[in-house]
Amino acid sequence: MRNIYLIVFFILLGVNPKINAQTNGFEVIKNLELFDLIYMNLDKYYVDNPKTGEISKAAIDAMLQELDPYTVYYHESNIEDYRLMTTGQYGGIGAMIRKTDDYVIIAEPYEDMPAAKAGLKAGDIILSIDGRSMKGLDTEVVSDALKGAKGSTFTLEYERPNLGVSTVEVERDEIKVPDVPYYGMVDEAGKVGYIKLSSFTQTASRSVKEAYGKLSDQGMEKIILDLRGNGGGLLIESIDIVNFFVEQNEEIVKTKGRIIDENRTYKTRNRPIDLEIPIVVLVDGMSASASEIVSGSLQDLDRGVIIGSTTFGKGLVQRTIDLKYGAKMKLTIAKYYTPSGRCVQKLDYYHKNEGKVDEVPDSLIKIFHTKNGREVIDGRGIEPDIIIEPEQFARFTAVLMGENIIFDFATEFAQKNPEIAPAKDFKVSSQVYKDFKEYVLNQDFEYKTATQEHLESVLETAEKEGYDAKINGEYEALLKVLSASKEEDLDLFEAQIKTLLSNEIVSRYYYQEGRVVNGFQEDLPLKKAIEVLNNEKVYKSILKP
16 A cells, blocks of 8 residues: 555656656655655544545645745646646636625626626626525635636626626636737827737737737837736747847847756747837836846847836746646746846745745845946846836725725726726816715725834833833824824825726726726836837937946
8 A cells, every 4th residue: 555655646746766766866765755654644544534635735735835936736626727827718707806805706807708798897796606605715716616618607696786686697718818918009109119918828929929010000110018017927938029129049048957958048039020129128026037038138138128127036947747637737947047147036945044035145146248238137137227116005005905995986986987088098087086085984994004003113112111101192192193094195195096096997997908008197117118219319328338
C-alpha cells in the first residue's frame, strides 16, 4: 500500500523517481517518502474518513506557497481558471461578480454577452441557480455554478434593488474577454491613436495589430499603447507586439534558469509594421511581466517613451507542465532580462525573512544602458522616462468604494435615468452630486481618518507612560478637530469622488468601453502622452542620453 501511495504521488507531480534521485539526491526521495508515510497513516488510522483529494491539494498548495506566488497547481476542477488566464476564454455568462453581505451580486456584465442579453444588470443579487440557494456561498462557488458548456442553460433567480425578485433563463456561451477593450483617436487633430491592451493571451498581438490597422486607416501618425493595469501573460505575445515597431531578428528577451535548457534568447521573428512612428507606452504599478517586457524592451532600444508610474517588477518566467488526471502546474523556470541586460524582478522570494518577502536591496541594484546610452536600473521594475504618480485616494473615498456606496448609488441612478450623455462627455453635475451627498448621509457606516487613528495610538502610548492626564484637554480638542465628518469630507474630496462616481455611472450604460473613454477626462498620464507626442523636439530629446 505504501509503495502505491509513493508511486501515485510521483505520477501526480510528473516526476520520474529514478531521474530525480540522480539529479537531486537523497533529500528529495527522503521527503517524498515521509509525505507518503503521513498520507498512508492518515488513510489507515484517522478517526474519520479523510478527504484524500482535498488533503493532497492542500499539501501541494502549501508546498508551492513556500516558493513564489506564480508557481501554482491547477487541479482538474480548476482548469477553467487556467484556460481563462491563457486564452481569455471560458464557458459562462460574461459578467464580473463579487460578494456583498450574504450574497454574490452582478458587479458588471459584459456588453453583448449572455448576462447582458438576459437583461441582467450591475447590482442584481444572485439568489439561486437552478433552484439551489446561493445564500452564504463564496464567490468562487457561485462562479463555478455560472460557468458551463456553450449552449447549456440554467434558471437564475435574482433580486434587483428597489424592484423585487425575478427569474430568467440564461444560455451560456463561449466568453472571450477582449485583449483590447478599446482603441481610437484621442487628440483633437485626429493624429494620435490609442490602444488599451488589458492582457497578453494567445490573441493579444493579433488584436493589437487589428486595432493598429484600423487606426492607420483613420490617419494615425503617432501611437499610445496603454498597459496600465495589465498583469501580463504569454511571453511570446509580448515579443510579437514589440516586433511591430522594431526590426526583425532583434533580441528582445533572454531567459536564464537553473536548468541549462531554460537559458534562451528570444528575437523578433516577423517583418515590422512601422519603424518610424513615435510611440508612448503608459504603465503603472499593476503593469507586470509581459507588460514590462514590452515597455522595458522599447525603452532599452530607445524605440518609445515610457510614461506613468514604476511598474510592478515581475521578472520571472513560468511554464505550464501537464500532469496526470487532467491537472496542470504553472512553474517558475527562469528570470528574464531585457535587451540592456537588466532583470526587473523587485521581490526576492528565495531569501525570505521570517516569511516576509523583501525587495532586492539597494546595494545590489545595478546600472545598465539603453541603445542610445541612457541609464536604466534593474531590480525595481520599469522606471518611466516621465514619472506621473497616480492620485492617492483619501480614506473617506476608499470607504465609499469599499462599502459599495458609490456602486449602489450608480445602480439607483441608472434605474431613474434611462439615458445619459455619451461616455466621453458625461460628468457628474452639481445636482447629481447634491443627490449623492444626501444619499451618503443617509447610509449607516463608520470610518476614521488615518490621522485620527494615529492620534488614538499616541494616547495609548501616553497612557502607558503616565502622561495621559497632562495632555487630556489638548487631546480632546485635537480629536474633535480631526474626527471624521462625512459632510465635510464630501466637500473636501468632491473632485476625486466625482471622478469615481462618473465612471461607475457610465459603466451602467456603456460597459467597459465607456469606462475607458470616460476616464480620459481626468487622465493626466494620457494628457502628458499626447503633449509629448505632439512635440517632436521633446519626444526626441527624451530618447537621447
